Amino acid sequence: LAKTTQPISMDSYEGQEVNITCSHNNIATNDYITWYQQFPSQGPRFIIQGYKTKVTNEVASLFIPADRKSSTLSLPRVSLSDTAVYYCLVGEGDTGRRALTFGSGTRLQVQP
């Protein structure tokens, strides 16, 4: 069963770059890595997804090393509105289940 490990919390200041790393040592060969953002009392929102190397969109970048045992979500120049919980999800290996199980997530607090 693929499992993810993330830091419980992180603090940052407005304008800084924030990097959140997720460990997924048992990721299956064909699984993607997907990150979601969640604000209080709202459903999670898809941020970015990748399989290998680097992916960038208008919100974030995702860095995945060659062994794919970890991934790093990079948020450039954060603002107060980026304060949220960030979850990384991977599939569940041989069960065939896709990325449906949320780990503990990382609670990001951005200060002025």
Next chain:
Amino acid sequence: DTEVTQTPKHLVMGMTNKKSLKCEQHMGHRAMYWYKQKAKKPPELMFVYSYEKLSINESVPSRFSPECPNSSLLNLHLHALQPEDSALYLCASSLGIWATNEKLFFGSGTQLSVL
């Protein structure tokens, strides 16, 4: 339309009541999900429907009864709930359940309080 709509947004019910949560999407997605989220905890998967058939039941107590009348609608029927069932109930949808790059689209949830 890229939204998943959940109603009601808030619900208070007694332990003897019967109520239903509703979820709707018009993105042509064929998989729909119910999650339960307690305060400051991650969402926990409850049920998965694929092509209107129940695909996954995460050993959820029978006082929670899901229903998928068609590919756009998902209901969660509640009966004889306990106070510990108070939580945010989230509905999600995805294109399918088989691709390794499926993305989940979530609604804003129903905040349920059981008295």
